[in-house]
Amino acid sequence: MVDTLVTPQGRKIAYHLTAGQGPTVVFLGGFKSDMTGTKAVFLENWAIETGRAFLRFDYSGHGSSSEAFEDGCIGDWYEDACAALGLIDGPVVLVGSSMGGWISLLVARAMPERVAGLVGIAVAPDFTEDGFWAGFDEAQKAEMEREGRVALPSEYGDPYIITKRLIEEGRDRLVLRTPLDLPFAVRFLLGTADTSVSTETALRLLEHASSSDMRLTLVDGADHSFSSEVCLPMIIGAIGEVIAPAAGVEGG
Template identity: 60%
Template structure:
C-alpha cells in the first residue's frame, strides 16, 4: 500500500494510509521518531483488514514520509497533526491506539475532541515524557547545555545516532502536559504495559491509571515485555484488546 498525502493550508503535508471498512474505525498513533510502517501498525492494519474495520495510520510532521524536519517539531505540533488527520480522514468515533508518545497524543485528542473517541488503547503510553523522563532526568550539565545551545544529545537504544533533544521540545511539552490537571476520559480505556520496559517505566501506567477520571479503565501488565511490545504474544494482545472494545 502506498502513502496518500493530506495537504494542509499552512504547508504541512501528512503522509497517511487509510483502509476502508465499518465503524467505529481504528486510528494508530505512533511514537517518538517512529513511523506508520512499524510492526504494531502493520499488525493492526492486517487485523482491521480481516475484520473489515476502517483503519487510519499516518506520520507526524518530521516523521516518516511526512513533510518537515524532525528537530523542528514538538509535542504541540504533532498533536495538531493528529487532530487534523482524525478530523479530515475519519468519520465518527474512533478507537485510538497510541504507542509510547502516541499514547500522549491520544490523550490530547481525548481532551480536545472527546466526541470523536469511542475508546482508547495505550501501549506503553508515555504522557508528559518530555518533562518527567527527559527534563526530570537531565543533570545540571545537560540542563545548562539545553539553555545555552538550545539542544542536548542523548544516547539511543534504537538508532546509531543519538537523540537530539531541543529546548523547544521541552518547553512546548510543558504546554501540553496531561497529568497535572484533571483528565476526564468518558469512554473505555485500556493500558498495555510491559514489566521489562526500560524506556517507559510501568509506574507511568500506574500514575495514569490513578490520575484519570474514567469509569472503565484497565491496566494489563505483561511480564517480561519490553518497550517495543511487538512479540507475537504482545501483538495478539493488542488485537484482542481492540476487538473487546469494539464488541
C-alpha cells in the same frame, strides 16, 4: 499506496486509510517512529482481514511526512493527529504507542465526542518533562540553555536531539497535572521489561485519569516495543474490548 494531506499549518502528512466498518481504528506511533513499524502494519493487516476501517500516518518530521524531526514538538504532532482525524467521518478508536499514547490522551481531552474507545501501549505521558528534563543533569541543562539542544543516546540508532522547543512547548501539553476525563472504555498495556516507561508511570496515569471502564494490563517480560507474538494479539484483544461498549451504545 500512501496518500498525503496538508494540515492547517501547512505540513504534509503521509497516511494510509483502509476503508471498512467503523468505528475507525487510528494508530498513533511513538517518538521518532513511523507508520511502517511492526504494530502499525500488523494492525492494518488485521483491519483488512476483518473489514475494519483503519488509519495509520506519519507525524511531521517522521517517516514520509514533511519537515525535519528536530524542528517538531508535541503540539505539532498533536495538530498532525487532529488533521488526520479530519479524514474520518464518525467515531474513532485511538491506539497510541508510547508518545502516541500521550497524543491520544490530548486528542481525547480535546474532542471526547469523537472517541469511541482508547488503547494505550506503553503510554508515555508528559515524558518531555518527567523523562527528558527531569533526567538532565546541571551540565545538560546548561547546554540546553546555551545551545538550544542536547543529544541523548538511543538504543534504536542515532542519538535523540532534544530541543529547547520540545521541552518548553511540551509544558503546555502535560496531561498528568490537570483533570483527565476519559468518558469511554480505556485499556492500557505495559510490559514489565519496558525500560522507557515505568510501571510507576502507568499506575500514576491509571490513578489520575477518570473513566468508568479503565484497566491496566502488565505483561511479564514484554519490552517497550510490545511487538512480540504474544503482545500483538493482546492489542487486538484490547481494541475489541473498547469497541464492544461503543457498539452496544450505537446499537441502542
